[in-house]
Amino acid sequence: MxxxxxxxxxxxxxxxxRTRRYQYLAAIVVTIVAGTLLLPGRNAGYETFLIDGYRGxxxxxxTGATFALLAALLLSLLGFYNVKSAVARDRDTHTxxxxxxxxxxxxxxxxxxxxxxxxxxxxxxxxxxLVAIVMQFVRGESAAFDLRQIxxxxxxxxxxxxxxxxxVALLFEVLPWLRGGFGNVVYFFGWIAALVWTFDGRALGVxxxxxxxxxxxILRQVWSxxxxxxxxxxxxxxxxxxxxxxxxxxVFHGFAWSGADVAGRLAWLVVSLALVAxxxxxxxxxxxxxxxAVRGTRGDLAFRWRIAAERWSRPLTxxxxxxxxxxxxxxxxxxxxxxxxxWWYLVAAGLFAAQFAVDTKTQxxxxxxxxxxPMLQWSQLGTRESVFATEQLIYxxxxxxxxxxxxxxxxxxxLALATAGGSxxxxxxxxxxxxxxxxxxxxxxxxxxxxACGSLSGTTRLFEIVYLLLWYAGPMNRTTFDFTQGAxxxxxxxxxxxxxxxxxxxxxxxxxxx
Amino acid sequence: MKLEIQGVNKHYRSVHxxxxxTLDLGSGVLGLxxxxxxxxxxxxxxxATVTKPSSGTIRLDGSDVxxxxxxxxxxxxxxxxxxxxxxxxxxxxxxxxxxxxxxVPRRLLRTRxxxxxxxxxxxxxxxxxxxGFSGGMRQRVGIAQALLNDPHLLIVDEPxxxxxxxxxxxxxxxxxxxxxxxxxIFSTHICSDVESxxxxxxxxxxxxxxxxDDASRxxxxxxxxxxxxxxxxATARERAA
Numbered sequence: 001m002x003x004x005x006x007x008x009x010x011x012x013x014x015x016x017x018r019t020r021r022y023q024y025l026a027a028i029v030v031t032i033v034a035g036t037l038l039l040p041g042r043n044a045g046y047e048t049f050l051i052d053g054y055r056g057x058x059x060x061x062x063t064g065a066t067f068a069l070l071a072a073l074l075l076s077l078l079g080f081y082n083v084k085s086a087v088a089r090d091r092d093t094h095t096x097x098x099x100x101x102x103x104x105x106x107x108x109x110x111x112x113x114x115x116x117x118x119x120x121x122x123x124x125x126x127x128x129x130l131v132a133i134v135m136q137f138v139r140g141e142s143a144a145f146d147l148r149q150i151x152x153x154x155x156x157x158x159x160x161x162x163x164x165x166x167x168v169a170l171l172f173e174v175l176p177w178l179r180g181g182f183g184n185v186v187y188f189f190g191w192i193a194a195l196v197w198t199f200d201g202r203a204l205g206v207x208x209x210x211x212x213x214x215x216x217x218i219l220r221q222v223w224s225x226x227x228x229x230x231x232x233x234x235x236x237x238x239x240x241x242x243x244x245x246x247x248x249x250x251v252f253h254g255f256a257w258s259g260a261d262v263a264g265r266l267a268w269l270v271v272s273l274a275l276v277a278x279x280x281x282x283x284x285x286x287x288x289x290x291x292x293a294v295r296g297t298r299g300d301l302a303f304r305w306r307i308a309a310e311r312w313s314r315p316l317t318x319x320x321x322x323x324x325x326x327x328x329x330x331x332x333x334x335x336x337x338x339x340x341x342x343w344w345y346l347v348a349a350g351l352f353a354a355q356f357a358v359d360t361k362t363q364x365x366x367x368x369x370x371x372x373x374p375m376l377q378w379s380q381l382g383t384r385e386s387v388f389a390t391e392q393l394i395y396x397x398x399x400x401x402x403x404x405x406x407x408x409x410x411x412x413x414x415l416a417l418a419t420a421g422g423s424x425x426x427x428x429x430x431x432x433x434x435x436x437x438x439x440x441x442x443x444x445x446x447x448x449x450x451x452a453c454g455s456l457s458g459t460t461r462l463f464e465i466v467y468l469l470l471w472y473a474g475p476m477n478r479t480t481f482d483f484t485q486g487a488x489x490x491x492x493x494x495x496x497x498x499x500x501x502x503x504x505x506x507x508x509x510x511x512x513x514x
Numbered sequence: 515m516k517l518e519i520q521g522v523n524k525h526y527r528s529v530h531x532x533x534x535x536t537l538d539l540g541s542g543v544l545g546l547x548x549x550x551x552x553x554x555x556x557x558x559x560x561x562a563t564v565t566k567p568s569s570g571t572i573r574l575d576g577s578d579v580x581x582x583x584x585x586x587x588x589x590x591x592x593x594x595x596x597x598x599x600x601x602x603x604x605x606x607x608x609x610x611x612x613x614x615x616x617x618v619p620r621r622l623l624r625t626r627x628x629x630x631x632x633x634x635x636x637x638x639x640x641x642x643x644x645x646g647f648s649g650g651m652r653q654r655v656g657i658a659q660a661l662l663n664d665p666h667l668l669i670v671d672e673p674x675x676x677x678x679x680x681x682x683x684x685x686x687x688x689x690x691x692x693x694x695x696x697x698x699i700f701s702t703h704i705c706s707d708v709e710s711x712x713x714x715x716x717x718x719x720x721x722x723x724x725x726x727d728d729a730s731r732x733x734x735x736x737x738x739x740x741x742x743x744x745x746x747x748a749t750a751r752e753r754a755a
Contacts, residue, residue: 009614013603020602020643093598098659101562101592102615103584287565 002111006104010112014086015119023457024120027082031124035131038070039063039139047246050239051219054226055246058135059142060149061254065218067132068153071125072161072213073240077191079124080165081184081465083117087173087283096286110170110280114272117166125158149254156257157214160268164212167275174283181376181464188468199238208264212271217261225252328403332411335384336377348373348419355422360432363423367439367484368475370419371446375471378447379463381412382454382503385510405507409500412447420484434486441489445496452499455506515541515575515666515697517561522570524556524721531556533721535570543693545708545729546701547743548718554701555595557718558671561699562592574667588617591665593656595672595701601645605636605655608644612659623662630658633688635681649676657685661692668698674707686711705740715739717746724750 018024038048039058047055049066056062090096099109132150136142168187172178178186198206198216205220219238226233229250351370358366384390417424420439427435446467453463474481483492517539524532532553548554559565561572563583572579579586599608606627613623631637634654639647644655653676660668670689674682689698690711700708708715709729717725717732725732725746729739736742 003617005614005620006617009611013600013607013611016607017600017602089600090598093600094594094596095598095600097559097562097564097594098592098597098612098656099615100564101587101590102612103587103617104615285564 003105003108006108007112007115010104010109011115011119014089014113014116017089018083018116018120019123027124028127031127032131034074035067035128036135036138038067038128039132039135041139042245045245046241047239047244048241050246051223051226052230052233052238053247054230054233054250055248056222056252057141057249058139059144059251060136060146062252063132063136064150064153065222065252065255067128067150068157069215069218069240071128071154071158072215073195075121075124075128075158076161076165076213077188078465079121079162080169080187080191081461083120083166084169084172084183084461086113086116086170088179091286100286105280106283106285107277107280109285110174110276110283113173114166114170114276114279117169118163121162121166122159125154125162129154146254152255152257153218156262156265157218160265160272161213163269163272164275167272167279171275171279171282174279181379181460184461184464185372185375185468188465188472192472208260208267211264212268214265214268217264218255221255222252226250325403325407328407329410329414332404332407333414336380336411336415340377344373352419352422355420356426360427360430360435363427363435364438364475364478364482364484367420367423367442368471368482370423371416371442371475371484372471374415374419375464375467376460377415378412378450378467379454379460381408381447381450381463382452382456382507383458383460384408386458387460400511401504401507405504409447409451409503412450413444416443416446432486434489436486437489438484438486441486441492441496442483445483445492445499448496448499448503452503452506455503455510515695516573517667517697518571518573519561520571520573522557522560522567522572524553524560524565525568531721532560532567535721535723537716537723537726539697539699539714541693541695541697542713543689543698543700543708543711545712545715546699546718547703547705547708547715548701549703549747552703552718553721554718555671556721558592558594558669558699558701561667562590562594562669563587564592564594586667589663589666591660591663591668591670593660593670593673595675597656599644599647599652599655602643604641604643605631605647605658606640608655609659609662613662616663618663626662626664627658630661634658635684650678650681653677654681666696668692668696669701670699671701672703673700674702674704682707705738705743709739715743717743719747719750720754722750 040046040048048070049055056065087096090099129150133145133147136145136150172183172187175183177183194212195215198211198213199219200206204223206216211217223233348370351366351373355363355366355370380387417440420443423439424436427433427439449467449470450463453466454460456462470481470483473479475484478485480488482488519535519537519539522532522535523530535557546554546557556565560567561579563579563586566580574586577585600611603611609627609630610623613627618626628637631640634657636651636654636658639651644652647655653673657670657673660670668689673685677685686707689700692698693711693713700712702708712729715725715727715729715732716723732746733739733742736745
């Protein structure tokens, strides 16, 4: 039997625990700032939502459509990484053992956690909703205000998308192999695949089951309204996040929700509920002992880190007192690679060899692939001390910043140079100095980004999502974000310096408050 | 009340954490003594229905706890050895949360929380965020959550860790008062914690039950219970070697 009081208790406690953290406040501030950018002014030089060069004037209908579309897309991606920690918190803090010894059912617990996920995501969507209202007046293109035109897309498009995100995050948490960084990568590619599947390069309608985020529903209605004005408008030209201003404006009069549209969106709520039930079924109810109690759970990434940390303590102590910085870097490298299987090295070796096989023009792509492979190793940089609560052991060592922090960073750089070593040799032999500069700049940039993200957030997730986005936009799509290109090397070298300074500042703050 | 543990084993891959453990318990305090890594916590986790035995049965008043854990969970109080709290919740909020999961009626829960916070000397800090609590204060919050539902079976794993001497005495008195009509399993490796309040002592090492008797009988011919405990463990290890 479903115990609503238990569900509410789990949801409330988890929601309070998350929303009383400074990180949540920071996320709300970022949401507000991002929200103000979603409706750019006429001279901003960019647009957030165009169809065949058309942009709607900023009335309530267009504001609602734009905000709902972008809120569904952004929160389903970034929000996932934000909320995917509800069960992990109970597992890592051992609160789960107390919960497991109570009569609360798996479904009630899972439902409570999913509700908390939804609550956190919903609070961000609510902030965007309020920003949308304010921004319509700030832009002042249309004085006619219709609350329903902004509210309905949020309720019918954003809410089911967030419910789905909340339940998928929960499902990922209960599956051991999707719990850690690997799950974050899987979700990222799953999200990209879902978008491709949904939009398919067209604004024509797709059935509800191909539109989990509701984006196609919005595009279809906007395009339908546009073709009434310009029958020649092409549905294939949709730009979300365009780098140029709109060529033409039109008036979007608003959504006409059919019964099928509403039913389609409600169906995703049912799917979300089914996913929660599935998560409850797969949930082990914290039956596996805490990571320190049992040896040999090779699949548990956190456990492997712990083992690596244990291994690390001996060489670190020796190095510090002998003053051998090289040995300290080596110890950091050993820790970074600790617990990796033979297969990891085999794939890395394969990617290394592939760098010799491809021509110099394709090097960027291959280096990109070689640099996604050690992502979970880099994501440890700057986070280990907080993840394993070793601050009190590490910070009192001799020169914890000048030695340990720098050694940790250098270990990351060595890993980047080693994994792209094939390209470095290939390009050097080919006399392609620009290519070499690009890879060297990238080899410094990526671990520095990891160190900065880890030091600032104290978790691995910030780097994982930022890097995945950058990696996808850069080496995979060869935009200006490609940190392996020689042409952008000076920019990425400067970015590395700034990020290193940020990481250093964050570490100093942590040292001061430890 | 009667708790029957029959031939319980627990394997974690190649590790045999608990071996053929058999013990019958009635009301009163059982002191579970054993060195670190003896398998006490694994045994506690099985008794608390957190994890299932690899083999063997656990019965409470005749009903199979492994097959139907919910009946026990309603009357169970459990304090794990390592437990966390939500640092941004207050003591009252955390206890309300656990109380709701245990199904304690809302009105009764409020009274119960007030009484426990008073008894455990936490009343003055009841609204403060748990993240700011000292180790001893957190431990007392853990004890309070274990007692929320007035449990018939109370399992406490190293409950005195982090407590100052005064708080240790207070906890021992509290448990001794409660022991008359319930089973209390008190796991520790500090003999003085259980010497005065445990009716029976079980000594465990390497997952096996080495001795089970009254504290006074175990200590007979020895200077203290501690010496007796060390002797039992050393003898068993010599035999195994």
